[in-house]
Amino acid sequence: SFEPNHFWPQHFSTQPVLLDYFRGVADRYGLKKRIRFQTSVEEMVWDQARSVWKVTLNTPIGPETTEATAVITAVGQLNRPRFPDIKGRDSFKGEAFHSAQWRHDVDLAGKRVAVIGTGASAFQFVPEIADKVASVTVFQRTPPWSLPAEHYHHDVPAGMNWLLEHLPNYDKWYRFFLFWMATDGFLAGVRADPSWNGPPDTVGPDNAMFKEMLAMAIRAQVEDRPDLAEKVIPKYPFGGKRALLDNGVWLEALKRPNAQLIDTAITEITPTGIVTSDGQAHEFDVIIYGTGFHASKFLWPMKIKGRGGADLHETWAGDPKAYLGMTTPGFPNLFMIYGPNTNIVVNGSIVFFSECSVRYIVGCLRLMAERGIAALEVKREVTEAFNARIDAGNALMAWGSPNVSSWYKTENGRVSQNWPFALVDYWRATLAPDPKDFALKWAAEPVV
Numbered sequence: 001s002f003e004p005n006h007f008w009p010q011h012f013s014t015q016p017v018l019l020d021y022f023r024g025v026a027d028r029y030g031l032k033k034r035i036r037f038q039t040s041v042e043e044m045v046w047d048q049a050r051s052v053w054k055v056t057l058n059t060p061i062g063p064e065t066t067e068a069t070a071v072i073t074a075v076g077q078l079n080r081p082r083f084p085d086i087k088g089r090d091s092f093k094g095e096a097f098h099s100a101q102w103r104h105d106v107d108l109a110g111k112r113v114a115v116i117g118t119g120a121s122a123f124q125f126v127p128e129i130a131d132k133v134a135s136v137t138v139f140q141r142t143p144p145w146s147l148p149a150e151h152y153h154h155d156v157p158a159g160m161n162w163l164l165e166h167l168p169n170y171d172k173w174y175r176f177f178l179f180w181m182a183t184d185g186f187l188a189g190v191r192a193d194p195s196w197n198g199p200p201d202t203v204g205p206d207n208a209m210f211k212e213m214l215a216m217a218i219r220a221q222v223e224d225r226p227d228l229a230e231k232v233i234p235k236y237p238f239g240g241k242r243a244l245l246d247n248g249v250w251l252e253a254l255k256r257p258n259a260q261l262i263d264t265a266i267t268e269i270t271p272t273g274i275v276t277s278d279g280q281a282h283e284f285d286v287i288i289y290g291t292g293f294h295a296s297k298f299l300w301p302m303k304i305k306g307r308g309g310a311d312l313h314e315t316w317a318g319d320p321k322a323y324l325g326m327t328t329p330g331f332p333n334l335f336m337i338y339g340p341n342t343n344i345v346v347n348g349s350i351v352f353f354s355e356c357s358v359r360y361i362v363g364c365l366r367l368m369a370e371r372g373i374a375a376l377e378v379k380r381e382v383t384e385a386f387n388a389r390i391d392a393g394n395a396l397m398a399w400g401s402p403n404v405s406s407w408y409k410t411e412n413g414r415v416s417q418n419w420p421f422a423l424v425d426y427w428r429a430t431l432a433p434d435p436k437d438f439a440l441k442w443a444a445e446p447v448v
Contacts, residue, residue: 001355003028004171006164011151012245043303044071046332051374051441053333070333070368072361073299074354077338077417080294080301084116088269096287099125108286110134114274116266117290118143120244125290127249135258137282139266139274143232145243148217152247179349184422186346190239190398203237203398210238221251228254231263239345239398241406295407296320296416298340306331307377319410323383323437324429325419326357332377332441333368335361341390342426343408343417345399352423360430367433375441382437393420 003025009017026032036059043056053071057064081098083089097103099121113133115122118140130136164171193204202208215233222229232251234241244250254261264276273283294300297313298320304312310330322328325342326335337357338350368376394400394415399408408417419426 001175001351004164004175006171007161008156010153010155012149012153041302043305044334045305046307046334048307051332051443070335070365072335072337073302073339074337075299075302077295077298077343078293080297081289082292082294083289084266084291086266086269091271092269092273092287093271094285094287096289098289098291100293106286108133111285112283113137114139114282114284114287115290116287117141117292119290119292120144120242121292122290123244123246123250125288127253130253130256130259133258135260136253136256137260137262137284138254139276140231140261140263141265142236142241143234143263144241145211145214145234145238146218146246146250147214147243148247149245150247152245153249179352179423183344183346183348184424186239187422190237190346192396192398192401194396200403201235201237203239203401207237207239207398214238218251221248222255225255228261231261236404237398237401240401240404241399241408243346292407295343296410298336298416304331304334306334319412319414320416321383321387323378323386324357324360324426325353326360327364327378329378329380329383332375335364337361340416341387341394341419344419345397345408348419348423353419353426356427356430360433363433367435371435371440372443373440374443377439377441378437379439390420391415394418396420 005021013021026035036057038060040058041055042058042063045054045056046052047054047067052067052069055066055068055071057066081100083098095103095106097106099117108129109132111133113129113136115126115136115138118138122138123144123146126136126138164174189206189210191204191206196202196204198205198208202211218233219229222232228251232254253259262276262282264278264280266274267277268275269287270281273281274287275281296318298316300313306312306315307330312328312331315328315330320340322336322340325339326337328334335357337354339357342353342357344350344353364376367373391414397415397418397420398404399406399418400415400420402413408415410416
């Protein structure tokens with residue numbers, strides 16, 4: 001929000017354009033001199049006596065240890081690729097890679113390519129490779145809901161760029177318009193009505209209306225392929241899983257003569273290809289995994305030991321929880337950006353959430369500095385009360401439906417990812433830290 005760009009070439013920018021923007025921000029604010037590249041955090045251990053984190057780093061020249069009064073993690077939720085647990089996965093003799101770790105050295109031209117997964121990544125890359133490969137076979141577990149977006153690949157008109165740059169406050173109005181239309185404006189359509197007795201793949205009247213409208217839009221694209229219609233229209237509530245934007249290229253790619261969509265379960269991967277539960281063996285030269293991330297394994301694989309030597313991952317026991325998605329009892333001066341329950345399905349922006357979190361975390365650090373606080377640890381009862389509200393809210397959303405399984409949920413079925421309320425509610429909750437929410441340890445001398 002603090003670094004607007006009025007000259008985006010397209011409504012939905014490509015990776016090189018976004019990367020140039022990020023590099024420009026880093027240059028303008030002098031961030032590169034504060035970044036240690038090719039360095040990962042392996043372990044963090046809280047020193048109770050001195051109120052510091054001892055951090056072990058893996059650097060290009062070997063291990064190193066440093067200390068920090070506070071640690072802010074900004075590793076996100078979708079940063080560790082997940083491969084499916086399929087028998088024989090490592091036996092495949094061809095090229096195989098995850099879409100998040102794209103192998104640019106692998107030439108797909110003329111190859112028989114298998115794609116496992118039909119989520120956001122597959123939506124982006126399958127249409128791009130379909131006309132280059134000999135064949136593309138997409139293996140689908142569940143189809144995603146897609147929202148019509150005709151302008152998905154359109155250029156931004158030059159006149160609009162001019163207005164954004166020169167007409168006072170037009171950029172702010174347009175940003176608000178996008179937020180409302182694409183964020184909280186959708187919230188009613190995914191909220192469950194406890195008294196609803198409609199079809200089991202809907203959770204309320206607005207949700208049923210959205211579902212039927214989207215089903216009609218999808219059906220219209222495959223009128224010439226009734227066999228495909230049966231496979232690509234979801235049988236779960238809209239909002240139960242991540243909905244995607246599409247201008248028709250996804251289904252057009254699947255309708256190509258060299259494309260095939262298979263929704264029969266995979267039972268095994270062999271040295272030459274994939275075997276499905278109907279006994280069919282499919283041979284491929286390349287397998288691309290569009291199978292998502294270890295989303296519920298927050299801060300993994302870092303080892304983090306807090307007060308009393310408690311291990312963070314053992315403490316969470318597969319069910320990550322944090323106050324405001326940022327801090328958790330037993331781990332003083334440790335903050336998370338894009339932590340538990342700060343993800344959104346239809347109503348929000350991760351950038352917005354991150355900016356709210358940063359403002360709150362800076363408020364915590366300022367509180368420590370101004371009041372001479374050595375350790376700031378959120379109270380357990382505060383965290384439990386917050387998460388009780390979160391769980392109650394998620395239970396009334398489409399993604400919290402017991403009939404829906406997704407990466408939003410932990411193995412025990414709790415929604416650990418998503419924020420169930422309006423954006424403005426998170427904005428209000430993170431305006432400033434309340435000292436009463438924390439157990440405070442005072443420094444012998446003011447912290448500088």
